[in-house]
Amino acid sequence: MMSGSRGRLELVVKKRLMSFMIWQSISSSLVFLCFLCLPFSSPHYPLLSFLLFLSSQLLLSPTFSLLSSPHPRPRLPLSLLFATAASFSAALSLPAAAHPSSPFPRLALRGFLIGSLFASHYLFQRRWLLHFPIIQRPPFFSFKMGVPSAAQQAFKLSALAFVISGVLLELLPHPFKFSVATTRFFAEQLTTFAATFAIFFSWELTHHLHWVLHTKRSIFAPPKGSAAAETNPSEHLLSALEETTPTSLLRYLAHLDLCMVCENNVDTWRRAGFFEETSETYKRVVDVCLKPLEHLATKLGEGSGNSVDKATQLSNQLLSPTEARFDFKNVEELYNFQLYAWCSRSVASLTACSRKEDKFGVAQLSGSNAAVVSTLLSCLLAVENFMGKKTNLQSPNQLLGPAGIKWATVNSGRVDVAAGKRRSGPVNSKAYAIADVLKTSIYQIVSAFHDEMLAGAKANLLEKDWITTGKPLFGTREMLIQKLRIFLDFRAT
Numbered sequence: 001m002m003s004g005s006r007g008r009l010e011l012v013v014k015k016r017l018m019s020f021m022i023w024q025s026i027s028s029s030l031v032f033l034c035f036l037c038l039p040f041s042s043p044h045y046p047l048l049s050f051l052l053f054l055s056s057q058l059l060l061s062p063t064f065s066l067l068s069s070p071h072p073r074p075r076l077p078l079s080l081l082f083a084t085a086a087s088f089s090a091a092l093s094l095p096a097a098a099h100p101s102s103p104f105p106r107l108a109l110r111g112f113l114i115g116s117l118f119a120s121h122y123l124f125q126r127r128w129l130l131h132f133p134i135i136q137r138p139p140f141f142s143f144k145m146g147v148p149s150a151a152q153q154a155f156k157l158s159a160l161a162f163v164i165s166g167v168l169l170e171l172l173p174h175p176f177k178f179s180v181a182t183t184r185f186f187a188e189q190l191t192t193f194a195a196t197f198a199i200f201f202s203w204e205l206t207h208h209l210h211w212v213l214h215t216k217r218s219i220f221a222p223p224k225g226s227a228a229a230e231t232n233p234s235e236h237l238l239s240a241l242e243e244t245t246p247t248s249l250l251r252y253l254a255h256l257d258l259c260m261v262c263e264n265n266v267d268t269w270r271r272a273g274f275f276e277e278t279s280e281t282y283k284r285v286v287d288v289c290l291k292p293l294e295h296l297a298t299k300l301g302e303g304s305g306n307s308v309d310k311a312t313q314l315s316n317q318l319l320s321p322t323e324a325r326f327d328f329k330n331v332e333e334l335y336n337f338q339l340y341a342w343c344s345r346s347v348a349s350l351t352a353c354s355r356k357e358d359k360f361g362v363a364q365l366s367g368s369n370a371a372v373v374s375t376l377l378s379c380l381l382a383v384e385n386f387m388g389k390k391t392n393l394q395s396p397n398q399l400l401g402p403a404g405i406k407w408a409t410v411n412s413g414r415v416d417v418a419a420g421k422r423r424s425g426p427v428n429s430k431a432y433a434i435a436d437v438l439k440t441s442i443y444q445i446v447s448a449f450h451d452e453m454l455a456g457a458k459a460n461l462l463e464k465d466w467i468t469t470g471k472p473l474f475g476t477r478e479m480l481i482q483k484l485r486i487f488l489d490f491r492a493t
Contacts, residue, residue, distance in 0.1 A: 009240055009250050012218050017065055020213050021058075027205045028057040035097055035198040049096040056092035057202055060085045064210045070130040071247035072335035074123075082128075083119035090115030090199055097195035102188045106169070113165040114196055118157060118203065127207065130249070132215045132256060132338055142212045150204035158197040166192075217260065218253045221270055233273040234281050237261075241288040252339065258285070259342040262349040272357065274350065279362035282350075286368045289347040292339050293379045296434075297473040299333050300382040334386075334430040341437045344379075347372050348441030352448035367468075373445060374468045377483050380438040382474040387431050439492055446487045453488050462488075 032053045063082045094111030220237040222228035240254035354363035456462040463481045486492045
């Protein structure tokens, strides 16, 4: 059964790759045919030029799929492969589309330079990173909406590459130079710019098409009404969440599908399958959602010295952002924002829905509610600590709760400057985004169980029902309890 589910999962990626290659060929063909309609575009052998142009595009297209990944960690070997493919693809495409009187080696050299510039920009801007859209639209409309921006981006890049490659072509020693004042030179420049735009526009459409097809939602479920849907509707999804590589596209697609099932009321029969009587499915779903969040809290905790004894831990948390012992190698974890957002939203929505949909009480009896709230709070503490938001211990006459913890930012001018520098960077913008998602998720659970939590707080049972007894991933148990009370009073900002 495991091999069968693995085969079905691999088929999802193969179908997307096949669709991508087919539609990419169509879009590249249309770009070249439109280019042939220009008055100054007149290759001697149009059919041969078309086949050469299309073949060069197909040389680069598979590397888009090989390089792209939803995980933010770059892969150097595939980056080099992409840069090489882009350089040689442009070296073939430019002679196929440019002025026929220009020497083939000269055009191939300029195309190689143009392709290298495009690859450098593509890799430096991390455009290989797959960002999933907030709203899932039909592929045709998503592709159509991106065509104008693709043309604008292609024009900017082609203008820049045209100038840089032209300068390099005149500076580099080669035997194919001719006088700048000749008519042949100006004809070459005109057709070269148009051909460069055609190449880059085709590549931008390919990039956008790849994004549309590979970020489209996949439904990991058996057909509704089938025997599998009646007996075990969650097995396909759980297989994708547990058996695939953590950084693979399939794992991210599975988390996207899980998030939409937990948040929306369209596939309620699938969500009902999570609350089956044995509670095994519910615990597996919660576990796959909490693992990435636990990983984030642990990594940020290691960077700030959270693994040491309590006294050292609290003193580290009172340091400024520049004094705290952050391991900036773990900063890249913050770029995996969309996975953390899906996991947080999924587990919060599922916990909130369990109040009305959990007929067997598996969420409460399995201890999953306490694990979910504790993990979300620990992760939030770790992220806020990274951003410079500190936990200040108050004097006895200033206690606000059982632990006497007040949340505030450090007031010294030196720390404010340091924190300001970090807040202005892209890394900290990701941290703020993750913190917002975590707060929203915690508030979703608190709003659903507000009456129960208030009653538990009055009876001093709040921590027993909603906070795990072991040591948290970040901070202390008292911090988690006080933070939960702040959410219960709707004072967390």
